[in-house]
Structure formats: structure tokens, C-alpha cells
Amino acid sequence: MKLDKMLSPLMPYFLALLRVVSGLLFLEHGTQKILHFPVSDFHPPIFSLLGVAGLLEIVGGVLIILGLFTRPxxxxLSGQMAFAYFMMHAPKSFFPALNGGDAAVLFCFLFLFFVFSGPGAFALDNKKK
Incomplete structure (x- = not known):
């Protein structure tokens, strides 16, 4: 019980850390598709399904990092990742470790968690109150 009392006040700060790190990782997927950074051979057309996904990843990643409109x-983004998993990964194999969809599953449930938890500390959403 003592450990619980020590750690509970830190929860909003670690929630913010989780939000910022996950937003940065998600943003990177979008910049790779749209801005070609980090450099890869993957360059979908902007008006394709993957191009739209890249735009959502950039805009959504920035919103998550800033903690702005976090819940919506x-x-x-949670829906996007569920769609991506079932559209792109699940047809390859039932198992996420084999179909390359483990990141999509993790992002899906991480963003779903943010819907219910909110942004934590250091978020622009907190400035509106």
C-alpha cells in the first residue's frame, strides 16, 4: 500500500511520457510515408489508402504529442490501426508476430487507452479548463 501511495501522484507524468513517446513513434510512420524520412523505399501515392494513412499518422501523431484533442x-487513430491490422496484416497470418501487425495492435489499444485515460500532464487539452 505504501508503494501505491508513492507512485500514484506520478501517474499523470508517466501517462504524459507514454503519450509523447507513442505520438513520436506514430509520427515517424507518417513522415516515412509522406516526407520520405527516415529514408526508405516505401513511397505510397498521397491519394492512396496508404497515403491517407500517412497523413493521419502525421496529423494524429502531432496532436497526440501536444495533447491537443487527445481523446477524439x-x-x-485507434480505429485507423484496427482497420490497418485487419486490412493489411491479418490476411497474411492469424498471428501478429508472423504477419507484422504487432505494432498496429499495440497502437490500436494504446490509443484506445488514451480515449479513456485522457492525455495526462503537460497537455494542451489541460489549458482549456
């Missing part, structure tokens, strides 16, 4: 952005 996280809801949309």
Missing part, C-alpha cells in the same frame, strides 16, 4: 484524435 486517439479514437480516430
Amino acid at each position: 484524435a486517439a479514437f480516430i
Whole structure:
């Protein structure tokens, strides 16, 4: 019980850390598709399904990092990741470790968690109150 009392006040700060790190990782997927950074051979057309996904990843990643419109952005991004998993990964194999969809599953449930938890500390959403 003592450990619980020590750690509980830190929860909003670690929630913010989780939000910022996950937003940065998600943003990177979008910049790779749209801005070709980090450099890869993957360059989908901007008006394709993957191009739109890249735009959502950039805009949504920035919103998550800033903690701005966190709950609606996280809801949309969670849906995007569920769609991506079932559209792109699940047909390859039932197992996420084999179909390359483990990141999509993790992002989906991480963003779903943010829908219910909110942004934590250091978020622009907190400035509106």
C-alpha cells in the first residue's frame, strides 16, 4: 500500500511520457510515408489508402504529442490501426508476430487507452479548463 501511495501522484507524468513517446513513434510512420524520412523505399501515392494513412499518422501523431484533442484524435487513430491490422496484416497470418501487425495492435489499444485515460500532464487539452 505504501508503494501505491508513492507512485500514484506520478501517474499523470508517466501517462504524459507514454503519450509523447507513442505520438513520436506514430509520427515517424507518417513522415516515412509522406516526407520520405527516415529514408526508405516505401513511397505510397498521397491519394492512396496508404497515403491517407500517412497523413493521419502525421496529423494524429502531432496532436497526440501536444495533447491537443487527445481523446477524439486517439479514437480516430485507434480505429485507423484496427482497420490497418485487419486490412493489411491479418490476411497474411492469424498471428501478429508472423504477419507484422504487432505494432498496429499495440497502437490500436494504446490509443484506445488514451480515449479513456485522457492525455495526462503537460497537455494542451489541460489549458482549456
